[in-house]
Amino acid sequence: MVANGIGARALRKEDQRFITGKGRYTDDINQHGQAFAVFVRSPHAHAKLVAVDKASVAGMPGVLAVLDGTDVAADGLGNLICGWLVKSKDGSPMKMGAHPLLAQGKVRYVGDRVAVVIAETYAQARDAAEALAVDYAELPATVALADAHGSSTLVHDEVENNLIFDWELGDKAAVDAAMASAAHVTRIDLVNNRLVPNAMEPRAAIGSYDSGLDQFTCYVTSQNPHVHRLVMSAFIQIAPEHKLRVIGPDVGGGFGSKIFIYGEECVVTWASKKVGGRPVKWVAERSESFLSDAHGRDHISHAELAIDAEGNTTALRVNTKANIGAYMSTFSSCVPTYLYGTLLAGQYKTPAIYCDVQAYYTNTAPVDAYRGAGRPEASFLLETLYEQAAKEIGKDPAEFRRQNFIPKDAFPYQTPVALIYDVGDYATTLDRALELADYAGFKARKAEAEKRGMRRGIGISCYIEACGIAPSAVVGSLGAGVGLWESAKVRFSHTGKVQVMTGTHSHGQGHETTFSQLVADKLGIPYEDIEVIHGDTEKTPVGMGTYGSRSLAVGGEAIAKSCDKLIAKGKKIAAHLLEASEADIEFKDGQFTVAGTDRAKAMGEVVFAAYVPHNYPADLEPGMEEGAFFDPPNFTFPAGTYVCEVEVDPETGVVRIERLVAVDDFGNVINPNIVEGQVHGGLTQGIGQALLESAIYDGAGQLLTGSYMDYAMPRADDVPSFEVETAAGTACTSNSMGVKGCGEAGAIGSPPAVINAIIDAIGVRVEMPATPQRVWAAMQGLALAAE
Amino acid sequence: MTKVSMTINGKEMSGEVEGRTLLVDFLRQNLGLTGTHVGCDTSQCGCCVVHVDGRSVKACTMLAVQANGSKVTTIEGLAAADGALHPVQAAFREHHGLQCGFCTPGMIMSAVDLLQHNANPTEHEVREWLEGNICRCTGYHNIVKAILAAAESMRGGVAHAAE
Ligand code: FES
Ligand code: FES
Numbered sequence: 001m002v003a004n005g006i007g008a009r010a011l012r013k014e015d016q017r018f019i020t021g022k023g024r025y026t027d028d029i030n031q032h033g034q035a036f037a038v039f040v041r042s043p044h045a046h047a048k049l050v051a052v053d054k055a056s057v058a059g060m061p062g063v064l065a066v067l068d069g070t071d072v073a074a075d076g077l078g079n080l081i082c083g084w085l086v087k088s089k090d091g092s093p094m095k096m097g098a099h100p101l102l103a104q105g106k107v108r109y110v111g112d113r114v115a116v117v118i119a120e121t122y123a124q125a126r127d128a129a130e131a132l133a134v135d136y137a138e139l140p141a142t143v144a145l146a147d148a149h150g151s152s153t154l155v156h157d158e159v160e161n162n163l164i165f166d167w168e169l170g171d172k173a174a175v176d177a178a179m180a181s182a183a184h185v186t187r188i189d190l191v192n193n194r195l196v197p198n199a200m201e202p203r204a205a206i207g208s209y210d211s212g213l214d215q216f217t218c219y220v221t222s223q224n225p226h227v228h229r230l231v232m233s234a235f236i237q238i239a240p241e242h243k244l245r246v247i248g249p250d251v252g253g254g255f256g257s258k259i260f261i262y263g264e265e266c267v268v269t270w271a272s273k274k275v276g277g278r279p280v281k282w283v284a285e286r287s288e289s290f291l292s293d294a295h296g297r298d299h300i301s302h303a304e305l306a307i308d309a310e311g312n313t314t315a316l317r318v319n320t321k322a323n324i325g326a327y328m329s330t331f332s333s334c335v336p337t338y339l340y341g342t343l344l345a346g347q348y349k350t351p352a353i354y355c356d357v358q359a360y361y362t363n364t365a366p367v368d369a370y371r372g373a374g375r376p377e378a379s380f381l382l383e384t385l386y387e388q389a390a391k392e393i394g395k396d397p398a399e400f401r402r403q404n405f406i407p408k409d410a411f412p413y414q415t416p417v418a419l420i421y422d423v424g425d426y427a428t429t430l431d432r433a434l435e436l437a438d439y440a441g442f443k444a445r446k447a448e449a450e451k452r453g454m455r456r457g458i459g460i461s462c463y464i465e466a467c468g469i470a471p472s473a474v475v476g477s478l479g480a481g482v483g484l485w486e487s488a489k490v491r492f493s494h495t496g497k498v499q500v501m502t503g504t505h506s507h508g509q510g511h512e513t514t515f516s517q518l519v520a521d522k523l524g525i526p527y528e529d530i531e532v533i534h535g536d537t538e539k540t541p542v543g544m545g546t547y548g549s550r551s552l553a554v555g556g557e558a559i560a561k562s563c564d565k566l567i568a569k570g571k572k573i574a575a576h577l578l579e580a581s582e583a584d585i586e587f588k589d590g591q592f593t594v595a596g597t598d599r600a601k602a603m604g605e606v607v608f609a610a611y612v613p614h615n616y617p618a619d620l621e622p623g624m625e626e627g628a629f630f631d632p633p634n635f636t637f638p639a640g641t642y643v644c645e646v647e648v649d650p651e652t653g654v655v656r657i658e659r660l661v662a663v664d665d666f667g668n669v670i671n672p673n674i675v676e677g678q679v680h681g682g683l684t685q686g687i688g689q690a691l692l693e694s695a696i697y698d699g700a701g702q703l704l705t706g707s708y709m710d711y712a713m714p715r716a717d718d719v720p721s722f723e724v725e726t727a728a729g730t731a732c733t734s735n736s737m738g739v740k741g742c743g744e745a746g747a748i749g750s751p752p753a754v755i756n757a758i759i760d761a762i763g764v765r766v767e768m769p770a771t772p773q774r775v776w777a778a779m780q781g782l783a784l785a786a787e
Numbered sequence: 788m789t790k791v792s793m794t795i796n797g798k799e800m801s802g803e804v805e806g807r808t809l810l811v812d813f814l815r816q817n818l819g820l821t822g823t824h825v826g827c828d829t830s831q832c833g834c835c836v837v838h839v840d841g842r843s844v845k846a847c848t849m850l851a852v853q854a855n856g857s858k859v860t861t862i863e864g865l866a867a868a869d870g871a872l873h874p875v876q877a878a879f880r881e882h883h884g885l886q887c888g889f890c891t892p893g894m895i896m897s898a899v900d901l902l903q904h905n906a907n908p909t910e911h912e913v914r915e916w917l918e919g920n921i922c923r924c925t926g927y928h929n930i931v932k933a934i935l936a937a938a939e940s941m942r943g944g945v946a947h948a949a950e
Contacts, residue, residue, distance in 0.1 A: 012880070021822015021862035023889075200922065201887065250888065253889060508888070674883070681886065683926055684925075707828070713921050717911075722926070
């Protein structure tokens, strides 16, 4: 056994640079001759763009260039794309309005890019951007999702009713029949609040052009540099792919918001050539991030759950309206459809499910994947619905869920909404969570709280999610424009040190650590001898990047396969050196041994022989470097139970989270520290959604929550210490490691647990975010005026 | 342009700045000390925390000229000259108190100041102190754990009396 192999709580390799201030994020990179870009953004939610008066800043100090939509058009650059084609019920393709790099003719949300000013210094660029005269003719705006259908204002003139698609999944007739014969139907209306992802590092990009090489380079805050390169090349047409290098250096958090290809990185890269190839740097201010990063969630739903006389759920019907914002961002269409409707079976054996989703344009920032992406919306709907149903039919919410679980022996299990769950054991995670949370002792704690004048509540959520986003053939048949495999290369040097090149990208997940543990374990070499390289299209094999908790389950498996190829080659070399038959060579703990003997060669000796092949098999290539691609047969399905306990102060409506227990089945775990850290972060984002966060536009389309003064981020004193465990450990069958993925679970499972606990405490429904004002009003039976 | 001089991480440094230049921009752009980060424009996130004359300060909320003549410590100057980590740095690593690392310099500098004032904080006091530092990755759980552990090790291994 190597130290720091699979299962070890290895300390992270990344940390030395980050705790000493030596991280290298995009804004930390300064190149010779660098100029600065500031974007001029629309102050209106909807307006005709009459004119950009470039002459108004001509001659201002330091100004090098002012570019607008006419320049983009003149150079024939393409539009931004949405890479997933969703079809409506009638088979017609989604209706996508054009999404130019810089506005052409019209602006469609506050923050829409109108022009870019490039100057010698940041201050000069900013001064000129403020001085640039832009003439707008204001138009009425469609802001609220509820108003989009039938609004007289069309965000894109060609998209009738602002309706992008009307999609469905499941067996409508079977659901209708089950509803008609149900003993009880529970109904719910809910809003999934709009969120701003808020990675702490604002988006940034530096574009440069080398005329000697005829090559563009773009440093960008990206979760997937190869996808950036593909889109910037094939669709935007800045340069052919081999003439464009994209680097995602250290990236300060993503949570989905840095998957997407935005106009800013395209513009600074293209613009570099216009200012003599000088590097052009753009860094978003936080208020710019609020306006222009893709937002998340923003659904309005109605759901109905049919239950028979014994308490078995027999059908689920869901209608959801989803806000897409003013333009279709890179993956916006798949979030409220294939990452949402397909998850509506949850952990339950409900035989009939039907869901339809209408997606609308509004004059707000684009909406796309944010941590969980569709799955938190599904889990919130389902788990608040089940909680309410249990209460309506007088069953204990935990027991009602248990009764309806897909039993452990029913896997692989085909759900009525397309997915096949490979493995699971939901009763075990439920049992362990109830035990940790002392569910049985809750009544006594509630009574004690009542004596103090406090309302205490407990809430459960049994979430499931589909992650390890792939397989290509499946996503392709559902409309994805790309394949979702992953790649790796593992390279020994003469001296036995290892470089691992991965197509995934780490921006907080700790891949340098986890992947090193995996390789140390596979190859039997020291953890310290391994270096993981990611984030540079010139250094890494083509890969699809990091999102959908796919890096280990898909990217890690490509690494594991590369290691297997190295071991297979090593056996040939060892057989030659040991004068044995290849079939007799065994590999374990870094040693190639002739079976049943003590004759062995260490990995280092075999590697050296491969690079100094003086005594070497005649028909074998020298060198020890192997690569692999991996396209898994299925998604992975992490699941678990979260239990939240709250106290509500009836005088003020303030909610305090007393306990949050999270028990997850992630299959096998490589580094428990990292897995627990991912859950902690996800839980806090989920608590943020449940209690604090909400992106609010006023009626004119101005973002009211445009800074940390107005948008309530969870702070250290808003959350408790968590009780986090893994249990059941059903090994995923779609990869050799048996891993599932843990990046999003916390944010998927926690909002319903928190809201269910509050409802349990106060006895009435309350929407997210459950602010003190809302909770207090709900307790008084008051409806709050629309915000 | 105005000339400013300060002692930064023990070294005399000076530069020419505009009146409007923020301390954080002076550190990052003039001096190349990019360990101090900028995460917001409203003095909320704490990614930019440094020490000025021994006290934690949001470097985005102070003009470079205001720091003229001061002693400034940034994250780059926290470890000993031989590279030995400050106990708070070591505890962040030991307890997985960071993920993407972007909030980390500000978190560490802020925590060091807390422990200067209060060698024996409760979990509640740590959480209250961190009110001005936002982390989007860790959920604070391991940051709080790291700071409590650092406090204990700085006191010479004496565990906190039960809260
Ligand atoms: S940069 Fe956010 S507080 Fe200073
Ligand atoms: S570690 Fe990423 S913001 Fe704190």
